[in-house]
Amino acid sequence: MLIWAIRGMTFVTNLLLLTGFALLYDWLQRTQFQIQFLKRFRSVCQILLTIGFLGFFQLASTFRIMEAHNRKGFGWSYLGFQIGVLIIALFFKRSRGIFPVTAFLVLNWYWLLPNLVWWGYAFVLTLVLMRVAEKFGRQIIDRPLRYYPFCLLFAAPFMWANWVSLRGIEVGWPWEIFANLAIFYLIWFIYHELKLRNQRHALLLYEARQDNLTQLYNFRVFNEDLNQAFRDYHENGTQYLLYTFDIDHFKWINDRYGHLEGNHALREVAAELKRLVPKISRHAEVYRVGGEEFSILVFDVTTQQYSANAVANHVRKAIGELKFTTQQGEQFQITISMGQDQIDAEDQNYLDLYKRADQRLYRSKETGRNKVTTSDLG
Numbered sequence: 001m002l003i004w005a006i007r008g009m010t011f012v013t014n015l016l017l018l019t020g021f022a023l024l025y026d027w028l029q030r031t032q033f034q035i036q037f038l039k040r041f042r043s044v045c046q047i048l049l050t051i052g053f054l055g056f057f058q059l060a061s062t063f064r065i066m067e068a069h070n071r072k073g074f075g076w077s078y079l080g081f082q083i084g085v086l087i088i089a090l091f092f093k094r095s096r097g098i099f100p101v102t103a104f105l106v107l108n109w110y111w112l113l114p115n116l117v118w119w120g121y122a123f124v125l126t127l128v129l130m131r132v133a134e135k136f137g138r139q140i141i142d143r144p145l146r147y148y149p150f151c152l153l154f155a156a157p158f159m160w161a162n163w164v165s166l167r168g169i170e171v172g173w174p175w176e177i178f179a180n181l182a183i184f185y186l187i188w189f190i191y192h193e194l195k196l197r198n199q200r201h202a203l204l205l206y207e208a209r210q211d212n213l214t215q216l217y218n219f220r221v222f223n224e225d226l227n228q229a230f231r232d233y234h235e236n237g238t239q240y241l242l243y244t245f246d247i248d249h250f251k252w253i254n255d256r257y258g259h260l261e262g263n264h265a266l267r268e269v270a271a272e273l274k275r276l277v278p279k280i281s282r283h284a285e286v287y288r289v290g291g292e293e294f295s296i297l298v299f300d301v302t303t304q305q306y307s308a309n310a311v312a313n314h315v316r317k318a319i320g321e322l323k324f325t326t327q328q329g330e331q332f333q334i335t336i337s338m339g340q341d342q343i344d345a346e347d348q349n350y351l352d353l354y355k356r357a358d359q360r361l362y363r364s365k366e367t368g369r370n371k372v373t374t375s376d377l378g
Contacts, residue, residue: 007077007171010064011179014057014081015186021053022088022190029093030198046095050085054105057082075166080180083155087187090130091137099134103127113165122157129154141191151184152177211288213263214270222287222295229299230350233343239301241375243312244357245338248369250292253332261326265334266292268322276318280304280311295357301342312338312372320370335370337361342375 028046061078086106089098106126110119133140133154140146159176163169169176211218217225229240247253247269254262266288273286277296281303287295296315298304304311316336325331339360343353360373367373 010077014078015183017053017056018081018084018088018183018186019190021049021085022092022187022194024049025088025092026194029095043095043097046089047097047101050089050098050102051105053085054082054102057085058109076162076169076171076176079158079162080155080176080183083158083180084183084187086130087133087151087154087184090133091141091187092191099130103130106130110161113161115167116161116165119161122161126154126157129157141188144188147188148181148184152180155180214266214288216270216273216286216288216294218287219289222289222297225285225287225297225299226354227350229297230343230347230353232299238299239343241298241301241304241308241340241342242353242357243296243298243308243315243338243340244289244293244354244361245295245315245336245372246290246293246361248335248337248365250334253334257326257330257332261324265322265324268324269294269319269334272319272322273315276315280306280315295354307376308340308342308374309372309376312340312374316370316372337364337369338372338374339364340372340374 025046028042028049057078061075064077065075086102089095089102107123110116110123110126113119116122129150133150140150209217209221226242229238232238233240247265250262250265253265270286270288273294273296277284277286280296281298281300283299283303285297285299287297289295306314316338320333320335323331323333339357339362341353341356341360344356347353360375363373364371
């Protein structure tokens with residue numbers, strides 16, 4: 001009874017250790033390191049972590065055998081967890097170099113097992129299964145009807161080799177199979193919890209960067225992209241330019257037709273901008289930077305097909321041709337006022353360009369609205 005109590009406590013402790021390995025392995029893969037050294041050697045850290053846990057379980061197994069003088073019993077205590085480490089390393093988003101390293105470790109494990117004559121066949125089968133796990137692990141673990149049979153098949157050569165080497169299995173096959181299924185379930189559970197967490201995180205990032213109404217990038221992204229364009233200019237000399245505009249008398253539209261109609265107009269303007277921007281430049285993006293204010297950032301002037309004045313007037317006319325019909329059957333159209341400018345060598349701050357383009361926008365408003373003021377015209 002004491003032996004089974006020790007075995008049970010060992011099993012639970014090792015489950016916690018395996019959980020820690022899975023979380024550390026995933027953390028090394030996904031975390032955004034600030035230290036350049038860690039960024040560069042991320043894969044090496046994952047490999048060292050895998051080697052460390054495999055070595056720990058192997059040493060723990062060896063010491064327990066030596067302590068208990070019972071090769072058939074305690075020699076099985078850690079095998080399932082070593083298999084679990086391999087499955088995690090191969091199934092999770094893999095690190096470069098993980099396959100050859102783990103293949104070498106498995107080769108040594110088979111080779112060093114006593115009383116095992118036909119170890120080469122077991123190693124070749126394991127190598128094939130490891131390659132399948134590395135290449136198709138994501139497809140396998142996403143479907144339980146594939147995952148559990150594959151894991152049992154993956155574990156079979158190791159169990160056979162251990163059974164032959166130790167000349168028996170005192171814990172019994174039912175316990176060993178149950179223990180391995182519990183380990184496989186734990187890995188599956190961790191993988192899917194991490195997957196759900198990453199999906200939620202990605203959704204939060206998406207929502208933080210998108211304007212909910214128009215599905216355009218918001219001011220936060222605009223600010224980041226404008227800053228990056230400024231850095232690229234100083235590092236690589238890449239010239240860029242900015243168009244910014246807002247809808248004329250938009251408050252009047254909301255007051256007369258209601259905010260729902262105003263929101264509909266904003267969505268239609270955004271849809272039209274999405275259609276127009278790829279024709280302006282293949283390196284351009286559109287943003288909603290305020291209530292009724294939008295901006296178009298062209299990251300490389302050389303990719304713009306027409307002059308700034310031609311582009312600005314094309315956008316102005318295209319939006320001016322949009323027609324809106326309210327639920328009461330009333331029709332209306334909108335106009336925009338636009339300002340545009342280009343990066344200047346004397347700019348000290350990435351927002352200097354935005355300030356100049358915004359000043360030109362207000363010049364368009366002051367001179368009658370439904371106009372553009374660009375750097376082409378001064």
